[in-house]
Amino acid sequence: MGISEQWSKGMKNHAYALLLAAGLAPGVASAAGFVDLPASGFNVNDGISAYTICNATAKPGKQSRRIKATPGQHDECAVFPANPAQAPIDGFNIVTHAVRTAVMNNTYTGGIDKKVATVTEFVWRNASQAECIYGASVVALLGTDADYDTEKPGKQYFRISDFARAGFGGLPVAAAYYPHAVTAEPVYRIGRTYTAVQYRDTDGYVGQPLTTPVFNRSINGINTAAATSPLPEQQSASLNDGWVNFATAIGLPKRAASSVFYVKSTCTSAAPQTVPDAIRLRQTSPPFIEVSVPGFAPAGGAVGPAPVKPY
Secondary structure (H helix, E strand, C coil), X not given: CCHHHHHHHHHHHHHHHHHHHHCCXXXXXXXXXXXXXXXXXXXXXXXXXXXXXXXXXXXXXXXXXXXXXXXXXCCCCECXXXXXXXXXXXXXXXXXXXXXXXXXXXXXXXXXXXXXXXXXXXXXXXXXXXXXXXXXXEEECCCCCCCCCCCCCCCCCCCEEEEEEECCCCCCEEEEEECCCCCCCCCXXXXXXXXXXXCCCCCCCCCCCECCCCCCCCEECCCXXXXXXXXXXXXXXXXXXXXXXXXXXXXXXXXXXXXXXXXXXXXXXXXXXXXXXXXXXXXCCCCCEEEEEEEXXXXXXXXXXXXXXXX
């Protein structure tokens, strides 16, 4: 077995170990760190934004000095359970879990399936069966599939800038993240929107994109490598209460493992359902790419719009 295969197998075994631990792990301290995501958005200077800033040091850009959240420091939106298998709030117990493979198949892969990442999911529910927490983390896979476009020179790694999940339309939502992995980047911002908005460290890019002009598609930005300033319509994201989008950075070779992303909402005693395309992994650096993955959603939760390849 080569080094690449050993590394990928090791990461998968680590994920399964967390799943086994989930049945034994008690809950932890409190809901501190969770931020409410109102369906009406957030008031900003020039209007309304679907997004709230979590860790401003995590904004993309060569000049950024990302500072990992620790209790009391840069910890907006952050929680700190003992490990990823534990519920981030006391009184929640494991309901179900899964490890899923993210498969890219688009024009860049030449229509060939490329296994680019795994997504590990947990769902916890409180004793009153009134609230559930949906947790997920991502690991980029190192192997023959890691280079998704072998027609180009060098290595074309899938660089995930945004993690989105669906199924929360009409429900109250709060979100948080846990920067557990050594390589895990902080979460820059979280939004109640379907749209991931590109951010570059140049003029015209904004931390809290406005909801206008209207933009409802998966990725908004400039889909070229040229360092040009965006138009206002390339920096907007319309509200969508069915979706929660986390902006971060995941990808080979240095950021293989993500933080854990949490969405808390109301639920019932009904089992969470696995829904096709409920999770979307987005690359907002050119070329724009979205990879859809099945995911847990509240019973009856709707997932849409349908994914479009490559984004």
